[in-house]
Amino acid sequence: MTAVVLIGAQWGDEGKGKITDYLAQQADVVVRYQGGNNAGHTVVVEKRTFKLHLIPSGILYPGTQCIIGNGVVIDPGVLVKELEYLRQQGISSNNLSISDCAHLVMPYHQKLDEMQENQRGANKIGTTKRGVGPAYADKAARTGIRMADLLDREIFSQLLARNLEEKNHLLAQVYGVEGFVFEEVLERYLSYAEKLRSLVTDTSLAINQAINEGKRVLFEGAQGTLLDLDHGTYPYVTSSYPTAGGACIGAGVGPTKISSVLGVAKAYVTRVGEGPFPTELTGWEGEHIRQRGFEFGTTTGRPRRCGWQDAVILRYAVRVSGLDGLILTKLDVLDQMETLRICTGYRYRGSMLNEFPHSLQVLAQCEPVYEEMPGWQQDISEAREYGELPVKAKDYIIRMEELAGVPVKLVAVGPGRHQTIIKEPIFS
Numbered sequence: 001m002t003a004v005v006l007i008g009a010q011w012g013d014e015g016k017g018k019i020t021d022y023l024a025q026q027a028d029v030v031v032r033y034q035g036g037n038n039a040g041h042t043v044v045v046e047k048r049t050f051k052l053h054l055i056p057s058g059i060l061y062p063g064t065q066c067i068i069g070n071g072v073v074i075d076p077g078v079l080v081k082e083l084e085y086l087r088q089q090g091i092s093s094n095n096l097s098i099s100d101c102a103h104l105v106m107p108y109h110q111k112l113d114e115m116q117e118n119q120r121g122a123n124k125i126g127t128t129k130r131g132v133g134p135a136y137a138d139k140a141a142r143t144g145i146r147m148a149d150l151l152d153r154e155i156f157s158q159l160l161a162r163n164l165e166e167k168n169h170l171l172a173q174v175y176g177v178e179g180f181v182f183e184e185v186l187e188r189y190l191s192y193a194e195k196l197r198s199l200v201t202d203t204s205l206a207i208n209q210a211i212n213e214g215k216r217v218l219f220e221g222a223q224g225t226l227l228d229l230d231h232g233t234y235p236y237v238t239s240s241y242p243t244a245g246g247a248c249i250g251a252g253v254g255p256t257k258i259s260s261v262l263g264v265a266k267a268y269v270t271r272v273g274e275g276p277f278p279t280e281l282t283g284w285e286g287e288h289i290r291q292r293g294f295e296f297g298t299t300t301g302r303p304r305r306c307g308w309q310d311a312v313i314l315r316y317a318v319r320v321s322g323l324d325g326l327i328l329t330k331l332d333v334l335d336q337m338e339t340l341r342i343c344t345g346y347r348y349r350g351s352m353l354n355e356f357p358h359s360l361q362v363l364a365q366c367e368p369v370y371e372e373m374p375g376w377q378q379d380i381s382e383a384r385e386y387g388e389l390p391v392k393a394k395d396y397i398i399r400m401e402e403l404a405g406v407p408v409k410l411v412a413v414g415p416g417r418h419q420t421i422i423k424e425p426i427f428s
């Protein structure tokens with residue numbers, strides 16, 4: 001049994017797409033289990049770049065079964081476009097299935113996301129405005145519409161009518177904007193239904209069968225630990241569970257079936273959107289990392305905020321997801337740095353905090369305590385074996401292992417599929 005969960009250990013965009021694509025070579029099944037098209041996962045293979053939002057990053061391998069699990073919220077229009085985009089690139093999606101329990105992102109969710117953000121003003125979250133938060137809110141409020149409902153014209157039109165009555169009222173009365181026309185949404189969504197129908201199935205059954213048959217299953221997380229609805233920097237979070245527990249709920253698999261959990265972490269930290277970020281670099285160093293790491297959002301194109309590596313965050317990610325190991329990405333981005341800094345703890349009102357605080361007020365006042373290490377100042381992007389890395393780069397990795405308390409298993413030294421160094425094998 002080999003079921004590996006891959007999660008983001010920081011604030012998202014850690015390189016989960018690249019690592020999933022790399023590991024998918026050896027996997028039989030790749031499963032997305034939470035989030036929606038707020039995610040943007042980039043996969044680079046030779047000279048081609050693929051940007052995926054809903055479809056698992058294993059799709060480039062025709063022999064790998066790809067699954068969108070029940071925990072994902074699906075904007076069917078975006079999914080249909082993504083399938084078409086892949087088809088144009090010569091990539092078949094015959095190996096894709098979609099959970100009948102996954103909830104739909106509706107046009108009013110996207111509109112509400114936009115309106116709520118505007119109304120928050122200075123307190124905005126900085127959402128991707130893809131309707132993901134409002135879709136999960138309806139799921140929890142038990143007014144959501146599921147994939148299986150979309151496939152039944154009668155049920156879908158009843159649910160749509162009921163929802164539109166409420167949402168159009170809300171949009172008009174609270175936000176002063178026009179709502180949506182029933183017939184227009186109905187026909188549009190029913191046309192998506194016909195394009196997706198053949199892919200919709202009981203995916204929990206398929207995943208459990210694969211695990212029981214001894215196949216290799218990889219769970220591809222979206223977002224990251226600090227964007228988790230419960231464990232993240234609430235309210236500056238997403239509305240799903242990017243931590244490892246989310247894989248069980250979002251795929252319909254019991255925790256006893258998971259064999260290992262790995263956290264993908266950049267060699268530094270980035271964040272898109274609002275909220276506290278203790279090690280953020282607002283000067284030239286942050287700009288240097290942004291330019292070298294091309295730190296601009298895959299989904300929204302927004303510049304990502306950049307900062308030094310933060311071991312408090314890594315330890316927190318290890319704890320809340322039970323990580324067995326880390327996968328360190330973008331080490332090459334630090335190639336030119338003379339001196340590197342790693343945050344080992346926070347100073348808060350004169351005392352030391354070694355654990356990530358839950359209060360945003362406390363976090364906002366935390367001062368990072370840094371340890372300095374010399375940079376390696378040479379190009380590592382061509383290294384393919386751990387032994388080929390400069391000693392100072394290895395020292396940086398070893399220090400990260402010591403501070404996080406788990407081994408680093410893979411190291412990425414570039415966006416390409418093969419710019420990946422195996423330190424310890426992932427699939428036994």
Ligand code: GDP
Binds near residue numbers: 008331414415
């Ligand atoms: P995800 O959301 O976690 O899948 O990450 P994104 O795809 O949003 O952002 C990561 C970006 O970094 C993408 O543009 C990747 O191609 C790129 N990337 C991933 N790993 C590396 C690496 O080791 N080095 C460099 N230079 N780029 C990388």
Ligand code: IMO
Binds near residue numbers: 129
């Ligand atoms: P991947 O999977 C980075 C952030 C948004 C915002 C907050 C809430 O590519 O790592 P939402 O639209 O989810 O309601 O926005 O979460 N966010 C991400 N940041 N990577 C992502 O996904 C993200 N998905 C959402 O910027 O701060």
Ligand code: MG
Binds near residue numbers: 014039040042298
């Ligand atoms: Mg991303």
